[in-house]
Amino acid sequence: MSCHCTDLPETLYLQQAPHGWHHRLLQKTCGQHASLFQCADCEQYWAIDFPRREEPQVVTRISDPDQWQPAGDASRKQLLTHSRGGTTETPCIWAGCGAPTVHQTIYCIDHLYETGARI
Structure with a gap:
C-alpha cells in the first residue's frame, strides 16, 4: 500500500485526509500542542495538532523536522x-x-x- 502524502495539501483538517492515512504515520516526538509524525512509506514529516474541544485537528506538512511547529492561526x-x-x-x-x-x-x-x- 502506498501513501497519499504527495496528494495532500500543505495544511488540511485531519478528517479530510484519506481514511486511515494517519494510522500509517510513525510518531517521532510530542510537543506542547501537537505531535510530529513521519510517513513509514515516503518519510514525509507531518505535525498533527492534539484534539481540542470542538475544534478540528489540523495536519501540517513539515519540511524541517528539527524546526517543526504545530499549525498557527x-x-x-x-x-x-x-x-x-x-x-x-x-x-x-x-x-x-x-x-x-x-x-x-x-x-x-x-x-x-x-x-x-x-x-
Whole structure:
C-alpha cells in the first residue's frame, strides 16, 4: 500500500485526509500542542495538532523536522476560508472593518475566527 502524502495539501483538517492515512504515520516526538509524525512509506514529516474541544485537528506538512511547529492561526484561518468557499466582495459588518467576507458569512476571516468558528 502506498501513501497519499504527495496528494495532500500543505495544511488540511485531519478528517479530510484519506481514511486511515494517519494510522500509517510513525510518531517521532510530542510537543506542547501537537505531535510530529513521519510517513513509514515516503518519510514525509507531518505535525498533527492534539484534539481540542470542538475544534478540528489540523495536519501540517513539515519540511524541517528539527524546526517543526504545530499549525498557527494563519494556517487555521486559511483552512477555514477554504472550507467555507473562499471570500466575497461583500464587506465585513464588524464596525470599522470592511474587509472581504468569507463566503456565506457576514464576517471577514479575522472576525469570523474571533467568533470561534474553526470549520
